[in-house]
Amino acid sequence: xxxxxxxxxxxxxxxxxxxxxxxxxxxxxxxxxxxxxxxxxxxxxxxxxxxxxxxxxxxxxxxxxxxxxxxxxxxxxxxxxxxxxxxxxxxxxxxxxxxxxxxxxxxxxxxxxxxxxxxxxxxxxxxxxxxxxxxxxxxxxxxxxxxxx
Numbered sequence: 001x002x003x004x005x006x007x008x009x010x011x012x013x014x015x016x017x018x019x020x021x022x023x024x025x026x027x028x029x030x031x032x033x034x035x036x037x038x039x040x041x042x043x044x045x046x047x048x049x050x051x052x053x054x055x056x057x058x059x060x061x062x063x064x065x066x067x068x069x070x071x072x073x074x075x076x077x078x079x080x081x082x083x084x085x086x087x088x089x090x091x092x093x094x095x096x097x098x099x100x101x102x103x104x105x106x107x108x109x110x111x112x113x114x115x116x117x118x119x120x121x122x123x124x125x126x127x128x129x130x131x132x133x134x135x136x137x138x139x140x141x142x143x144x145x146x147x148x149x
Contacts, residue, residue: 040091
């Protein structure tokens with residue numbers, strides 16, 4: 001499905017690392033260059049959801065609605081945008097980060113997807129994979145990958 005020209009966006013995929021600011025800044029620069037809005041996506045994993053759920057149930061006896069989890073992810077994105085000092089829209093998702101980010105970028109007809117990798121040994125990459133690497137391999141959207149410092 002072709003995206004409508006003029007309604008594209010730049011998607012920045014962030015985690016909770018100190019690389020989030022650089023990712024958002026790069027996405028913002030691309031957005032400015034192409035006159036496109038920027039969306040900053042943070043994905044809470046199933047493990048993080050289970051952990052939140054466990055904590056909440058033990059503290060309140062209540063389960064956590066999925067909508068609240070997505071809101072928590074969106075708040076993390078919003079805080080990172082505020083720290084970067086740029087204009088962008090926060091987006092929260094739940095699931096496998098690589099799958100969710102690639103799917104989201106496709107659904108939004110993103111012109112670019114901005115990610116950052118980590119410096120790891122070849123063995124570390126082979127054993128543990130990498131969200132950024134998975135996104136680069138699976139996304140149909142062009143991916144801009146920032147090098148880890």
